[in-house]
Amino acid sequence: MEGIVKHFPGAKALDGVDLEVLPGEVHCLLGQNGAGKSTLIKVLSGAHQPTAGRIVVDDAEVTIGHPVAALAHGVATMYQELDVVDGLTVAENIYLGHELATGGFTQRREVARRTREILRRLGHPEISPHREVGQLPAAGKQIVSMARALSHDARVIVMDEPSAVLDSGEVENLFRVVRELTAQGVAIVYISHRMEEIRAIGDRITVLKDGRTVGRNLPASTPTRELITLMTGRSVEYAFPARPGVPDDAPVVLDVQGLTLPGAFEDVSLQVRAGEVVGLAGLVGSGRSEILETIFGARKQSAGTVSVSGRRLRAGSVPAAVAAGVGLAPEERKSQGLVLDEAVYRNITLSTFARTAKGGWLDERAERRAARAQAEALDLRPPDVERAIRTLSGGNQQKAVLARWLVHGCDVLLLDEPTRGVDVGARSELYGLVRTLADNGTAVLVVSSEIPEVLGLADRVHVVSDGRVVHQAPAQEIDEHRVLDLVMEGSAA
Amino acid sequence: MSASTAAPPADASTERRSWLSGPAGRNVGLVVALALICVAGVVTGGERFADIDNVVTILRAAAVTGVVAIGMTFVIISGGIDLSVGSVLGLTGVWATTVATQTMAEDVHWLVMVFTALVVGVGAGLVNGVIIAYGRVVSFIATLAMLASARGLAEMISNRQTQRVEVAGFTDFFDLDPLGVPMLIWIFALVAVAGWFLLNRTTFGRRTVAVGGNAEAARLAGIKVKRHTLYIYGLSGLAAGIGGVMMLGRTTAGTSTNGVLLELDVIAAVVVGGTLLAGGRGTIVGTVFGVLIFNTLTNIFVINNMSTSAQGVAKGVIIVAAVLLQQRFANRSRPT
Numbered sequence: 041m042e043g044i045v046k047h048f049p050g051a052k053a054l055d056g057v058d059l060e061v062l063p064g065e066v067h068c069l070l071g072q073n074g075a076g077k078s079t080l081i082k083v084l085s086g087a088h089q090p091t092a093g094r095i096v097v098d099d100a101e102v103t104i105g106h107p108v109a110a111l112a113h114g115v116a117t118m119y120q121e122l123d124v125v126d127g128l129t130v131a132e133n134i135y136l137g138h139e140l141a142t143g144g145f146t147q148r149r150e151v152a153r154r155t156r157e158i159l160r161r162l163g164h165p166e167i168s169p170h171r172e173v174g175q176l177p178a179a180g181k182q183i184v185s186m187a188r189a190l191s192h193d194a195r196v197i198v199m200d201e202p203s204a205v206l207d208s209g210e211v212e213n214l215f216r217v218v219r220e221l222t223a224q225g226v227a228i229v230y231i232s233h234r235m236e237e238i239r240a241i242g243d244r245i246t247v248l249k250d251g252r253t254v255g256r257n258l259p260a261s262t263p264t265r266e267l268i269t270l271m272t273g274r275s276v277e278y279a280f281p282a283r284p285g286v287p288d289d290a291p292v293v294l295d296v297q298g299l300t301l302p303g304a305f306e307d308v309s310l311q312v313r314a315g316e317v318v319g320l321a322g323l324v325g326s327g328r329s330e331i332l333e334t335i336f337g338a339r340k341q342s343a344g345t346v347s348v349s350g351r352r353l354r355a356g357s358v359p360a361a362v363a364a365g366v367g368l369a370p371e372e373r374k375s376q377g378l379v380l381d382e383a384v385y386r387n388i389t390l391s392t393f394a395r396t397a398k399g400g401w402l403d404e405r406a407e408r409r410a411a412r413a414q415a416e417a418l419d420l421r422p423p424d425v426e427r428a429i430r431t432l433s434g435g436n437q438q439k440a441v442l443a444r445w446l447v448h449g450c451d452v453l454l455l456d457e458p459t460r461g462v463d464v465g466a467r468s469e470l471y472g473l474v475r476t477l478a479d480n481g482t483a484v485l486v487v488s489s490e491i492p493e494v495l496g497l498a499d500r501v502h503v504v505s506d507g508r509v510v511h512q513a514p515a516q517e518i519d520e521h522r523v524l525d526l527v528m529e530g531s532a533a
Numbered sequence: 534m535s536a537s538t539a540a541p542p543a544d545a546s547t548e549r550r551s552w553l554s555g556p557a558g559r560n561v562g563l564v565v566a567l568a569l570i571c572v573a574g575v576v577t578g579g580e581r582f583a584d585i586d587n588v589v590t591i592l593r594a595a596a597v598t599g600v601v602a603i604g605m606t607f608v609i610i611s612g613g614i615d616l617s618v619g620s621v622l623g624l625t626g627v628w629a630t631t632v633a634t635q636t637m638a639e640d641v642h643w644l645v646m647v648f649t650a651l652v653v654g655v656g657a658g659l660v661n662g663v664i665i666a667y668g669r670v671v672s673f674i675a676t677l678a679m680l681a682s683a684r685g686l687a688e689m690i691s692n693r694q695t696q697r698v699e700v701a702g703f704t705d706f707f708d709l710d711p712l713g714v715p716m717l718i719w720i721f722a723l724v725a726v727a728g729w730f731l732l733n734r735t736t737f738g739r740r741t742v743a744v745g746g747n748a749e750a751a752r753l754a755g756i757k758v759k760r761h762t763l764y765i766y767g768l769s770g771l772a773a774g775i776g777g778v779m780m781l782g783r784t785t786a787g788t789s790t791n792g793v794l795l796e797l798d799v800i801a802a803v804v805v806g807g808t809l810l811a812g813g814r815g816t817i818v819g820t821v822f823g824v825l826i827f828n829t830l831t832n833i834f835v836i837n838n839m840s841t842s843a844q845g846v847a848k849g850v851i852i853v854a855a856v857l858l859q860q861r862f863a864n865r866s867r868p869t
Contacts, residue, residue, distance in 0.1 A: 338753060362755030370753055377753065379746035381813055390743060390754040394736045402734055444754065 054079055054090070055251040059229075061196060066218060066228045068238045068260070071248035071271055077231055080248070081198050084229075085117040086110035108137070114195035118185050118202055126174030131155040133173050134188045158187045161220070163213050177325065179210045186217070197221065198229040203237060207323040207489070208524070215241050234490070235264050247271055268464055280496035281475035283515075286316045291349070293483035294452045296335060299344035304330035305507035308344070312452065312483040317474065319498030319515065320487045321523050327507040328487040329371050332454045335485070336368040337361040348452055362391060367445030369438065371456040377441045378429050385411035385425035388443045414443035418473060435466030442473065453477060455486040459493065471497055491520045503527060562858065563806065563822035570829050578836040587832065589715065595828035596721035597776045597783070599821060602799045603728040604772025606820045609803050610732075611765050612745040612812025613665065613672035617679035618773045619795030621657045623788075624687040625650040625777030630696035630787030643703035650781075651774040657683055658770015662763035680796070687789035695788040698781055707782030717779055724775060729817040741765060745812030801848065802827055805855040826851065
């Protein structure tokens with residue numbers, strides 16, 4: 041087989057990037073947010089044009105001027121944001137842009153047959169080609185997205201954080217498909233923040249930093265610490281802050297009793313004391329996020345109560361929860377947490393501008409002052425609070441969301457996937473931040489798909505499975521395997 | 534923390550925004566456009582265009598559309614649309630004249646008429662707001678329904694008759710011209726200034742932008758999105774009510790056909806003024822310019838005895854050109 045070599049030195053986002061992908065390998069692309077991974081992918085898939093550099097496929101230099109050209113050269117891309125059309129069926133989505141047609145009429149039967157074949161190959165024969173994609177869960181849409189890449193008979197498939205919306209069972213399935221594909225000589229460019237995934241299926245690793253290649257064709261066995269050093273430019277402890285322990289007489293701040301939301305979770309009771317971090321561990325779809333949203337009043341429970349410092353909250357009312365000192369950092373930061381076009385300071389004061397206002401008149405000076413103080417305290421980069429928040433990296437956007445609740449002054453902080461889309465370096469920083477908040481007396485309830493994160497960060501862990509709390513234990517007395525066992529038992533029952 | 538030390542190069546390049554793409558820059562573009570139209574006016578109309586009386590004529594003609602457009606700006610920034618403003622304007626007018634001419638006959642104070650129009654306008658707006666915010670009907674449909682029913686109601690009330698306004702005080706008030714400027718223009722200016730403060734200096738304005746920029750984020754930050762949406766449509770109704778009173782002042786007659794198709798002029802002015810139809814961004818100053826651009830253009834056509842059909846074509850071209858320019862600036866200012 042011929043080797044496939046690609047060079048992309050770009051203008052701004054990319055400043056001399058080399059990437060070499062061999063047939064049949066899983067090539068992992070690592071780098072912090074903003075290192076240039078997404079731009080590189082867009083160049084590869086024809087969405088962007090490189091200003092300099094060459095792309096070579098099978099010893100021949102090629103120009104990829106638009107997405108169709110990329111596909112013609114055998115490069116298919118699965119984007120991070122699900123790029124499916126909700127109103128079309130599974131089959132129509134998979135063959136979108138390359139519909140099989142005779143004289144303008146689509147060959148429905150043939151398309152359905154091929155779709156079924158691809159889905160069977162992906163281990164999902166249960167998805168009907170005629171199902172409307174909008175009705176599928178996120179994981180199902182991911183499958184459709186992958187099926188579309190396969191439908192092109194691609195020789196290189198780029199996967200941008202494919203596991204972000206998948207639970208562990210689905211990730212296993214994804215890996216199986218990846219292995220099958222590589223066995224057939226297909227090359228995979230795999231992008232993920234999760235080290236354990238890279239260990240599991242990666243062959244070689246390329247590390248990007250600031251638009252340059254800083255690590256070339258490293259073996260997948262390269263120690264994590266070494267990779268982090270390459271990504272960040274210095275050695276970072278990927279470590280969790282120490283747990284000082286919560287005194288037994290610390291008052292219960294958040295008290296949830298028998299909370300039930302039909303179809304999502306049932307009879308959930310939990311308590312979080314001042315200065316305590318409680319983690320909810322469980323799979324995607326186990327009801328974790330819904331529990332947080334219901335505590336926050338964004339959904340209305342059918343039964344059960346939420347009390348903060350002994351006072352019961354009005355069900356289904358976000359303003360009531362906010363007034364009682366509850367803050368939520370939502371799961372989908374961009375679509376649920378931020379007004380992207382607005383200035384950083386206005387995002388930080390989104391919950392408090394009405395309070396600082398005098399008789400309905402805004403006090404922007406006070407807002408800026410409060411936002412700047414938090415930006416400094418949280419080490420927001422860049423510290424300029426006037427710029428639009430969309431220009432910040434994921435980790436810094438998350439800090440801005442936390443800053444909002446710090447300005448507000450929270451007794452209870454609910455964190456839903458606080459490190460999703462946040463690079464490894466910034467994670468430790470966020471962990472430290474959460475612990476500092478707890479040390480200052482905040483009750484923190486955190487949800488994460490990454491079990492080590494829950495175990496490392498929390499004082500106590502509740503394991504959620506199929507909408508029920510199946511176990512709770514101090515974080516030191518439980519390990520990842522036990523959590524997984526509990527999760528599996530719970531969903532089997 | 535090293536994670537965030539280096540500003541990502543991808544962002545660094547895009548964040549160096551062209552100043553033209555900022556709010557100030559967009560307004561500069563509007564000033565240039567209006568200036569060009571004025572130049573065209575002077576060239577074709579000469580003395581007849583560049584005359585102080587003509588300027589007053591333009592502003593007087595722009596006043597009603599302008600006031601309604603200020604209300605519409607809030608609706609569109611919040612991510613909605615209000616198609617009913619023209620019909621509601623007509624309804625407020627005939628309701629007010631009906632009160633004046635029939636119910637209490639000559640005794641009625643003219644401020645009662647004004648008050649009636651404003652209450653009817655706010656009422657219609659709140660009905661829109663309730664249906665949109667609490668009934669979860671999209672604003673396009675809800676206000677389309679109001680467009681039809683408010684017009685129908687106006688015809689029922691007025692029996693399709695034109696009702697002349699003969700209340701003393703009222704016509705006197707609209708004949709006033711402090712500092713040589715007619716009352717209609719004063720009202721437009723006052724509403725525009727009030728709208729500017731409301732949008733830029735109050736919690737109401739901040740909530741409007743937040744709801745339009747990201748309603749879910751606003752809700753999860755504790756903002757009462759539904760209630761605020763209700764208020765916004767109430768405000769738009771109020772603006773239509775003020776417009777209805779101004780129309781009575783200008784024409785001294787209430788008819789159910791007042792304000793037919795006004796919503797299109799209003800929306801066009803707001804959009805040309807740089808307010809994004811998708812919500813989250815917009816300015817009052819832009820809207821004022823949008824209104825002035827269209828009315829100045831109409832004036833030039835009238836001065837030159839050109840047909841209204843040609844005006845329609847010119848308006849269409851301006852709308853498309855303005856939106857194309859905006860998109861260009863918006864793309865330049867946004868990261869990919």
